[in-house]
Amino acid sequence: MSVKITQDEADEMRAMFDSIDLDKNGFISDNELGELLTQSGHPQPGYMIREILQKLDRNKDNKISFEEFLSIVKELKGSQVAKTFLKAINKKEGILAIGGTSELSSEGTQHSYSEEERYAFVNWINTALEKDPDCRHVLPMDPNTDALFKTVGDGIVLCKMINLSVPDTIDERTINKKKLTPFTTQALKRPTRALQENLNLALNSASAIGCHVVNIGALDLKEGKPHLVLGLLWQIIKIGLFADIELSRNEGIGRGLSGVLSSRLTDDYHPSPALAALLRDGETLEDLMKLSPEELLLRWANFHLENAGYPKINNFSSDIKDSKAYFHLLNQISPKGTEENRPRIDINMAGFNEKDDLKRAEAMLQQADRLGCRQFVTPTDVVSGNPKLNLAFVANLFNKYPALTKPENEDIDWDLLGGETREERTFRNWMNSLGVSPTVHHLYVDLQDAMVILQLYERIKVEVDWNNKVNKPPYPKLGTNMKKAFAALC
Secondary structure (H helix, E strand, C coil), X not given: CCCCCCHHHHHHHHHXXXXXXXXXXXXXXXXXXXXXXXXXXXXXXXXXXXXXXXXXXXXXXCCEEHHHHHHHHHHCCCCHHHHHHHHHHHHHHCEEEEECCCCCHXXXXXXXXXXXXXXXXXHHHHHHCCCCHHHCCCCCCCCCCCHHHHHHHHCHHHHHHHHHHCCCCCCHHHCCCCCCCHXXXXXXXXXXXXXXXXHHHHHHHHHHCCCCCCCCCHHHHHCCCHXXXXXXXXXXXXXXXXXXXXXXXXXXXXXXXXXXXXXXCCCECCCCHHHHHHCXXXXXXXXXXXXXXXXXXXXXXXXXXXXXXXXXXXCCCHHHCCCHHHHHHHHHHCCCCCCCCCCCCCCCCHHHHCCCHHHHHHHHHHHHHHCCCCCXXXXXXXXXXXXXXXXXXXXXXXXXXXXXXXXXXXXXXXHHXXXXXXXXXXXXXXXXXXXXXXXXXXCCHHHCCCHHHHHHHHHCCCCCCCCCCCCCCCCCCCCHHHHHHHHHHC
């Protein structure tokens, strides 16, 4: 018999699923499952991995979707399979567990958070808000402590980070900034009115820029619940990092959150034609626009690796653990002295031949530091293949040193880069704030198969018959458009 889980717990399961899905294709394969268990110290024989996969794989396509993963977790809660997943992921990613408070938590579920994420986010915030006078009462934070979870309690840092990711989202005059440290209200069961206003402002604004904030309340943030704070911060930081990676919403490569985002938003987004350098033979801009920011980022990295004569990578986890791909990437994107006000920086490749993985990772990060891009990862994060932090590391590299040139003399329909209007952005962010999957990056392209629209129906309490009337991806090559159209009409 299955049990219900809250949206908060479903979000945790999504994070768990994403940590297993190394190639980020939305499915877990037997290889990914086996690698997870092996790396985490819980190796299983092939037959055991196949048995686990068979239990999870409801539609028998030899891979596990998130929906299958979530449904089986409901049924197998407390079983050996579920316990194996939790132990494996906790050991793999350096996760700290804290007691949950929901009904399911009382049965054994624990909320967990990553010390590595806390360390990375604290350092990023310290750097981004270093000169902000409104944050001097709480910054800099010590990344080796839990200071972060107390710091967000007055809402000011959260509001500031939202404005860094999407400038002018919050009118600074609406933020209460006087005498608002959470330490002055420790004895209160609820935040003061000023704190409440700031925290509600942060939550509403986070939702407005596309963060999924369901089941996160002002009191949760005031109390500094680690898994909720880190989850919200990652969404905010990610939106800022990805701002210049999405083809249809790019005004000028190389600014993003890493450039502290000076007045990037106006009435429309104006994309950069330089991203068209990533087009492959036979592709159009429309094909490129269908890629998610993660996919574009991987293509960007492989574009430079190919120019370096180095093999392509398939992910930012297992394929970058030896740091060698990073060495070549840094060498390709470093300034060559040909641009005004950007002096030449030569990357020292000596560390490439270091035999110890950790020492090689440290040598690579020292070169990244010369570019001002050492944020988000430590040598341990690189060697362990932390997918979230390595993704952030590469996104930051892209924002500062894209090293792309607009293709010349090619038959490209540049009109497709008309940019995203404020109205289109509002609708897209609203959909994402409701937690639809996959995330909507391009309003029209990502709605073609109607999967997101059908999820929106459910959010507004319109019943959807997923089993009998909905054609679900992946679609066969023959008749793909008809399948999509039928799903939309149903």
